[in-house]
Amino acid sequence: MSKLVQGYEVVIGFETHAQLSTHSKIFSRAPTAFGAEANTQACAVDMALPGTLPVMNIGAVERAIEFGLAINAHIAERSIFARKNYFYPDLPKGYQISQFEIPVVQGGEVSFFLEVGKETVRKTVRLERAHLEEDAGKSLHEDFIGQSGIDLNRAGTPLLEIVTQPDMRSSEEAVAYAKELHKIVTWIGICDGNMQEGSFRCDANVSVRKPGAPLGTRREIKNLNSFKFMQQAIDYEVRWQIDQIEDGHAIQQATVLFDPDTGETRAMRTKEDAADYRYFPDPDLPPLVIGRDWVERVKGEMAELPRVMAERFVKDYALPEQLANAITSEQPKAVYFENFYKTLLQNLADQSHLMEACAKGAGWAMVELAARLNTFGIAVHECPVSAEGLAAVVTRIIQGHISHSAAKTVFDLLWNASGDAISNEGQLSVVDEIIKNKGLMQMNDAGELEKIVDEVLSISSKNIEEFKAGNTKALNSLVGLIMKASKGKANPGQVNELLKKKLT
Template identity: 70%
Template sequence: MTVKLINGYEVVIGFETHTQLATHSKIFSRASTAFGAEPNTQACPVDLALPGTLPVMNRTAVECAIKLGLSLGSHIAPRSIFARKNYFYPDLPKGYQISQFEIPVVQGGEVSFYLEEGKENVLKTVRLVRAHLEEDAGKSVHDEFIGQSGIDLNRAGTPLLEIVTEPDIRSTAEAVAYAKELHKIVTWIGICDGNMQEGSFRCDANVSVRKPGQPLGTRREIKNLNSFRNMQIAIDYEILWQIEQIEDGHKIQQATVLFNPDTGETRAMRTKEDAADYRYFPDPDLPPLVVAPEWVEQVKAGMPELPRAMAARFVEQYSLPAYDATTLTQSQAMAAYFEDAAKACGQPKLVSNWVMGEISRRLNTEEIGMDAVKVSSQQLGALIGRISDSTISNNSAKQVFEALWSGEGSDVDAIIEAKDLKQSNDTGALEAIIDEVIAANPANVEQYRAGKDKAFNALVGQVMKASKGKANPGQVNELLKAKLA
């Protein structure tokens, strides 16, 4: 693997992603996890560790962890331990956070994704260290207008899976691609709603730089990146800042930093602690978490087909390239759309081209998701069917697609008739047009016969123009070559 350098430095990035689990109640209590409630209305005595209260493990949260482990090829520990992570911060009401340290429930695994490098799409793999269950802290709320801060403890006790990678990421592009792939997986299997703005999927990036062949540099952790765009800007800024500091003779200090989206800069918030600083010890109120093999099999039986398995099936069943299959399984909605359209027309590769091309372009332009696509899978299948049976050309198909997308019509055949887009397959009429074009363009004919292929393309264009786009391009090529032989 070729290492890309920035100003002579190699970038090393590791990720810690806090995934809020899709449970109705908190990890150790029955308090609600609903978003948007009035401050401090969803924090019960268990969440605050008031005297006489005891935490009770949320079974659904454990099942979410099992699902993630199965999705990522991880080892699911048959026995894991909860620990108290001790630190003092205003939004941590207990003075400690219940987490997992030495023996997490999910161990190892990997996340793979394609990354565009030049003209190729290269498969990258990021190894995972662990994914452990823990409770969230509360939230500090700052009101700059009145100059006061408050604490909202509604999030305290909300179940999280913290997913930790090895320092395998070597560029900002890889970091964003990894985060997007992980986001896809956790939403696909239904353990997280993936809402980054509401804090359901929060990424911390540990960034360091080094000269090639040198030991790992000192990392700085960028906290709570809540959009892929901010992630890219923040990591890019941090990389250049660290390189500049080192080049100026300064040492990088391990720290937790925040990203300011208004300025595009990172700034140190506090010195970064190491594990020893948290004084981890087993939580005396919680027994070990035991996950029996039967439980794992039960969860596995209820899971949907995973993206990686579905992509492999698309390659096998529909003879798609691996890149196409991976792209089409970015979401369950896109995968289902593709399969429906492919079954409707029997042309999976053409469907793949349209979904990854025109459909995706429209979705990006209008900033909408597959749930809001304006051409149904059956309509796309019918449109591609008319291309494959030579009823219309590719250019005409784009006009039909535009009419479908804009709501100008809903029936493919009716639009073709209304716009008079049917291809002409009348050999006699087409030969007459070709004869006229050859007679009118002697220079292009001479250039083609001299071995210049561009001259042939020019003649094809003239024939298509003369036929008002109705000639079958394949038939034009065949007849024209025969006449010029």
């Protein structure tokens, strides 16, 4: 599925820092809340005062275990912490506590769907590792007074660094992977995923090569804080590297930043290798030992994973795989639609072709709901129409009581109605009352419908001739005339059947 760019193959790997959702830091009891006044959430351990020692936060470990389980990785029974040595003003100790040789999470994979031309394909990215580490502080540069300051509030915040194999071959794949990873960590609740606040920070390692050639020299694009900028940065970097190579220049390994104002990347520093950090085991922290009983307990407490739920939706509700994956993109949305499906099945228990009808109804419901939520800028859990209310509307569509057009009108009225909670039976009654009061009931009387069809055919000789001459669009014109004559109440399916019967 590689896409060549000017005859070059693009190779992308990701390193993502997910800030773990603990209330305290990874090696101290200082709080991790975002937005506090500078240096008010840094204790003696975070500031590396003499005599202080780190103590492991069990909550951070359990979140790492949850992630490992979510991606089918190996959870190391024994992992160790190391000191990553480098000097920077916002790194109080002069080193960062991380994991190097033996990470807590090893292997695993992330799968997602990708649009390639007119096809939807499934892509899998292999993960190399995910390891625990502490965050550094933050340097603040006040240009208007010409000074810099250090805020250590973030120092010691727990991170899970998630590293992939170089399996991605385009910016589209990279963005799709990042979105899926974001979905996983937010779904299981180990990270809030706020990219603007730095809770989910992505670094993309980008290189290019001729097909079949060894991997090229990579450049790392740091701190991509939106999916839009991620794609722009990778696309620019790919073009830049190809231009450099074509002009006869060698690519130097480097760390670069993306400037969204110019749409360009710029070098920040030459890229260091592991040897430059002089890793060695941290003598203040014992090995992290994780027993199988601990892993099983965490596994038993985890919610159903999105991929598992999507597979169940395909099996139990006959949903297309792509639709099931879209519905499980966010946990609140998945819960809403789970309730919707259960109600729909309850309403249509005596219907034939039930699962097919549910799948079609769910597709309509998702499109309408997504459009309405987007228009009003609200989340699904804030939706004024309950899952049971939406199921009532779709029930009447499937039963032939209302057309899709009329259903939109009913949905609009439900949206603007009182938000009082009522039973499913009550929702059906409300929908039926709207249909009755607004005169939206679809015409299903075969005799009455046939009379309208005959009247339209009697004055549509030109359309009839065109249809018999092989112009299939003429049939659509006839359907439109009949729908107009019936004031939109005719059942389009029945209209099509009647027309084909009379014209062939």
